[in-house]
Amino acid sequence: MESSGILDAETKVHETPGAHKDELRLWLRLLTCTTLIEGEVRRRLRERFDVTLPRFDLMAQLDRAEEGMTLGELSRRMMVTNGNVTGLAERLVAEGLVARRQSASDRRSHMVRLTDKGRRQFRKMAEEHESWIADLFSGLSQKDVESLLTLLGKAKASTRKSMVAAE
Amino acid sequence: MESSGILDAETKVHETPGAHKDELRLWLRLLTCTTLIEGEVRRRLRERFDVTLPRFDLMAQLDRAEEGMTLGELSRRMMVTNGNVTGLAERLVAEGLVARRQSASDRRSHMVRLTDKGRRQFRKMAEEHESWIADLFSGLSQKDVESLLTLLGKAKASTRKSMVAAE
Numbered sequence: 045m046e047s048s049g050i051l052d053a054e055t056k057v058h059e060t061p062g063a064h065k066d067e068l069r070l071w072l073r074l075l076t077c078t079t080l081i082e083g084e085v086r087r088r089l090r091e092r093f094d095v096t097l098p099r100f101d102l103m104a105q106l107d108r109a110e111e112g113m114t115l116g117e118l119s120r121r122m123m124v125t126n127g128n129v130t131g132l133a134e135r136l137v138a139e140g141l142v143a144r145r146q147s148a149s150d151r152r153s154h155m156v157r158l159t160d161k162g163r164r165q166f167r168k169m170a171e172e173h174e175s176w177i178a179d180l181f182s183g184l185s186q187k188d189v190e191s192l193l194t195l196l197g198k199a200k201a202s203t204r205k206s207m208v209a210a211e
Numbered sequence: 212m213e214s215s216g217i218l219d220a221e222t223k224v225h226e227t228p229g230a231h232k233d234e235l236r237l238w239l240r241l242l243t244c245t246t247l248i249e250g251e252v253r254r255r256l257r258e259r260f261d262v263t264l265p266r267f268d269l270m271a272q273l274d275r276a277e278e279g280m281t282l283g284e285l286s287r288r289m290m291v292t293n294g295n296v297t298g299l300a301e302r303l304v305a306e307g308l309v310a311r312r313q314s315a316s317d318r319r320s321h322m323v324r325l326t327d328k329g330r331r332q333f334r335k336m337a338e339e340h341e342s343w344i345a346d347l348f349s350g351l352s353q354k355d356v357e358s359l360l361t362l363l364g365k366a367k368a369s370t371r372k373s374m375v376a377a378e
Contacts, residue, residue, distance in 0.1 A: 067344050179373050198355060200247065
């Protein structure tokens with residue numbers, strides 16, 4: 045989601061009759077917050093490290109997996125646009141930041157993992173990224189943060205339940 | 212953000228030392244919620260109306276503007292990926308759902324608005340869309356919804372303030 049000049053669309057929810065205006069406003073506000081933050085993170089990653097968000101996201105996923113993972117799993121775990129995971133991974137391999145896992149079995153040979161150099165580079169970015177997020181949320185108290193974590197956890201569970209029911 | 216098989220990445224935030232783990236978890240949870248809901252809305256729009264999310268989003272922006280707006284303004288207001296707003300608008304014009312505004316001045320001649328047909332078609336989709344959102348959030352109480360609106364409003368204000376400070 046590119047955000048550049050996003051406006052307060054959620055304050056403009058059309059006032060047609062309907063029982064679910066608050067839920068709709070909530071969804072638009074959720075979308076606005078995410079778009080704002082994602083846009084800002086994207087901008088800072090580019091300015092500070094000349095790195096795209098999908099590249100950062102891919103490295104973040106690999107950083108969590110000591111043993112590496114397959115490209116398919118990597119693609120499923122990506123938080124932002126999937127883009128071309130294979131192409132992204134290829135470039136990281138070419139730069140010596142990601143390695144294909146050496147292994148006897150066929151399945152494992154498709155696994156990729158961060159190299160030491162890749163992990164060092166990612167951790168450096170991750171540290172700054174974490175401080176940016178703390179900065180963006182600095183207007184929230186610790187209690188606000190905890191309440192949001194709880195309530196968004198509830199929202200996530202509700203969404204998942206409704207998705208399963210609709211299948 | 213395509214969501215298909217998104218996993219609980221926010222529960223796997225790497226446990227390196229750092230003071231801002233809760234804020235990072237909050238950001239990842241926000242991103243997960245948005246990605247899940249956006250993916251589900253995208254899927255339902257396609258299945259139910261054979262309509263893409265950017266197309267729905269574009270019509271939603273025009274629905275809020277009685278007088279229509281310029282393509283530039285439309286592009287800024289889009290909540291989801293900007294994509295090719297001009298191309299999208301062209302197709303909607305070709306289908307008789309959007310009209311270029313008739314006017315004497317140059318500036319106004321670039322304005323677009325929904326036709327009556329376009330508005331009818333959008334309102335029909337919007338009604339169902341609103342019920343989907345209510346359904347996805349049905350696990351939340353009215354009080355939860357109100358708390359989330361308040362807290363996300365605070366998060367949005369905090370983000371905006373931090374963005375301005377960083378400029």
